[in-house]
Amino acid sequence: MPQxxxxxxxxxxLPLTSFSLLIPSASTAxxxxxxxxxxxxxxxxxxxxxxxxxxxxxxxxxxELLMGARTHPAPSAASKAVIFFPLPGRKEWEFFGIxxxxxxxxxxxxxxxxxxxxAGELPDSPYVASGLRIEGKVLAIPDMAALRKAFYx
Amino acid sequence: MTDxxxxxRLEIAGANYLLPSxxxxxxxxxxxxxxxxxxxxxxxxWRPAKNGRWPAYGLGGDLRVDRRGAWQRAVFxxxxxxxxxxxxxxxxxxxRLETSVARFTPMGPPPTRxxxxxxxxxxxxxxxxxxxxxKALIAYLQGLGE
Numbered sequence: 700m701p702q703x704x705x706x707x708x709x710x711x712x713l714p715l716t717s718f719s720l721l722i723p724s725a726s727t728a729x730x731x732x733x734x735x736x737x738x739x740x741x742x743x744x745x746x747x748x749x750x751x752x753x754x755x756x757x758x759x760x761x762x763e764l765l766m767g768a769r770t771h772p773a774p775s776a777a778s779k780a781v782i783f784f785p786l787p788g789r790k791e792w793e794f795f796g797i798x799x800x801x802x803x804x805x806x807x808x809x810x811x812x813x814x815x816x817x818a819g820e821l822p823d824s825p826y827v828a829s830g831l832r833i834e835g836k837v838l839a840i841p842d843m844a845a846l847r848k849a850f851y852x
Numbered sequence: 853m854t855d856x857x858x859x860x861r862l863e864i865a866g867a868n869y870l871l872p873s874x875x876x877x878x879x880x881x882x883x884x885x886x887x888x889x890x891x892x893x894x895x896x897x898w899r900p901a902k903n904g905r906w907p908a909y910g911l912g913g914d915l916r917v918d919r920r921g922a923w924q925r926a927v928f929x930x931x932x933x934x935x936x937x938x939x940x941x942x943x944x945x946x947x948r949l950e951t952s953v954a955r956f957t958p959m960g961p962p963p964t965r966x967x968x969x970x971x972x973x974x975x976x977x978x979x980x981x982x983x984x985x986x987k988a989l990i991a992y993l994q995g996l997g998e
């Protein structure tokens with residue numbers, strides 16, 4: 700009897716300045732070089748700005764600032780914008796971007812091999828749902844419901 | 853997803869914004885306004901009106917109060933109980949075909965009681981120009997007080 704194929708999820712490791720996020724690949728539309736961001740006056744401090752992407756205006760956020768960091772280092776030449784599909788219940792044009800410190804890496808998460816991480820090893824934030832240890836590295840999984848509440852109160 | 857309406861381009865302290873032409877507005881030259889000679893306060897000048905005077909606020913490019921910049925004219929938005937305005941460098945009506953505006957939802961809590969300040973974005977080859985939401989802009993200006 701053939702062995703059943705292990706459950707696996709194609710994901711993206713999104714590097715931030717001090718830790719990395721693990722994102723389902725299916726939730727991302729594209730990874731692009733970071734263009735000039737137009738500031739949004741009187742916007743949330745974690746809203747870095749807005750960029751043009753295809754025919755859309757896409758807001759780009761700093762996950763670190765959203766989590767409460769006081770400052771965010773200026774983007775570097777290696778920085779990328781990871782463009783996400785709209786969150787559930789939002790309009791079809793409401794794509795958004797998260798600033799990555801470097802090029803995201805594909806990760807294939809195999810359910811039987813993924814090791815859940817204790818909460819103590821994760822950033823203490825409502826925007827981190829849980830974490831996995833993959834290849835010895837702790838990757839935080841965003842809480843998308845909390846993100847939706849923060850983005851669209 | 854795009855709107856090819858008519859827009860007024862506002863240059864405020866070096867930053868550009870679009871105002872939909874559907875918002876009722878009046879443009880006045882600086883020499884027709886009563887300047888605020890006091891360094892105190894948020895108002896750069898007033899436009900005399902039959903029932904009083906309309907304030908024009910001095911703003912920086914980030915739309916926060918800043919009266920240090922030079923300005924040549926003011927745009928006043930129709931509002932109740934009276935018009936409110938912004939002192940600015942330039943106001944230019946853009947041809948319809950030049951502006952194709954994409955919808956845009958700013959994230960986070962809205963900064964005014966009337967919602968977010970911006971409702972669209974004009975994507976140009978030089979970058980993004982945000983489109984002001986008139987009701988929110990009026991609420992913001994009215995909240996600045998004297």
